[in-house]
Amino acid sequence: MKKKLVLAGAGHAHMLTMARLDSFVEAGFEVNVIGSSEYHYYSGMGPGMLGNVYSPEEIRFASKTVAEKMGATFTQGQVKLIDPVAQRVQLVSGDEHPYDVLSCNLGSQVSRDLTDGSRKDVFPVKPIENLLHARQRILELGHAKNISVGVVGGGVSAVEIAGNVWRLGQEPGMHPIKTTLFAGSRILPHHPDGVRRLVCSSLQKRDIRIEEDCRVQAIETGRVVSVGGRDYEPDIIFVATGVSPSPVFRESGIPTGPDGAMMVNSYLQNPAHPTIFGGGDGVYFAASPLDKVGVYAVRQNPVIYHNLLASLRGKELRSFVPGGRYMQIFNMGNDTGIFYRWPFRFGGRSAFRLKNYIDNQFMKRYQAVE
Template structure:
């Protein structure tokens, strides 16, 4: 009998958690470690901020999902891994032993620009932050025009800006004045047509893009740029890109250039064959991957096969990242921007496609009559 530990209930582990009954039937014990009893789907997070979704619509109950399938759920955050003792150590000090370990510990938004003790500053992860931000935006917009500053120039900054605007418009009497601060060109890594759609969408709602100088520091009510300019804000978002979990570096394990767990083509640690990983927390050695949810979803079936194969001593299957992926942004006004293989368009249809795909994904893991809602 083997001990399988699933650390993190993110996108790459969805099918692995579904397969718990089969793994138990093979004679193994399964433990899932999660920081929350619910898992929030990050692809729908901006929609939560903008009011398109309620919290229960973008999440499912991990604890119920695991326990109804015969697994053991442990509530806690992973602090480090001892690969020699084959032990996962939680922040609480609890130790969880494993024979095979699969990690989907996600990523975080760096908050080093933020002064300690600052208030009304929100990183775009964890997703629960966006619900708190929505409440503050609506409270403030009811009293006066709410000034919102977004630090970052990528897709997250675009989606947060549009959905923050929607939150202010929905119930606030005064609306919002929104500024996006990007040191370089806005959406610089995306096709020109996508960038043009996005800029047009922002301009239509009076959302300003401030570029040419990076953010130096953020404090309560203020954004300071490297060129010395200050911008007063009521609410600030940090959407500066994500970094992999620090657990692997803290554990002295082999990592990639960004600090993610270095894995081979089998999604297997290059140093410890009994450890696997997926999603934002890994560095895929054959070819580093973008930090987008589509790769985590594509990794599901490979992780299920390889984790079970490692437990049984059978052969592993290589992960193929696949070709181009569908990219859809939620603009926050009931519209979206879609791009794939040279096709780009904006409007309500793009959002409806995204909404359909996202709802279908979450609905699958809300359970099949297994108390997973």
């Protein structure tokens, strides 16, 4: 009987494995890719899609097409639970999928403390598909009247969303968009002051309002309520208040880190259940907790690919080394970017061109297997 590999999620940490699924099939293993959508959107280009810099087709991978082209099975559905003893993955639909080796790249979600994402014209920034729906809604309203947009959050995602909402407002036929960014403490609280100044200058030059020390306690359709009791009435609201891992691991009784992400060792393997591997935002790297940035998911790719194949074959596993400092480039929505890699930082068109080049090379590499 063939051994079964299940990939739960086709995200950033599974890109290389997805591109080489045929090597598992050719080795005699059954492969099942489970995804909530037949496409996976690249989060690094999501704000640019919102700003109409990129089309949806330019920033997504055809997970279903790739899996089936490589001889694997693609199952569209959402993971509900994992039974690590019986080695089965249960979907929300009730369907169950057995595995001999499982790899999880379930990503993260925007915290639901303020909203469950079901309210009209309220858009959590994840999943990335939400940004496409938000773009369509802003264009619809903005062609008819002046509108206001609120962005709740003070991190990189919130900054890029605010800048790209402005960019969307420059489309032909659009009425003015008034954008306000609500930061609980201050903009980019974990970045150096020099980076903060570059970001604030970029936004304020375009009359994007920044409300710092404005902790939001409730979000409803057309209403943002601060802890101080002040009400704001944006037509469109984005929620970018930080992310939390999928609750699947805790609810499945799989050991997790303090943030609820699945615990993994140096092999990106759950120490209590060695047939389960994982990467990206949904795992907690016990040896050295990692920032929630996409660069680590990308760096995990070759290790996950090697270890899944090695585990199925009974071969030696390879350790993951996170690497040194990483680079960040923010897309500010006006064809400029802000580059930061300690101790260097600069803003301008050259920063955006660099980001655009890197992102497009990444897309070309993995879209080429479609």
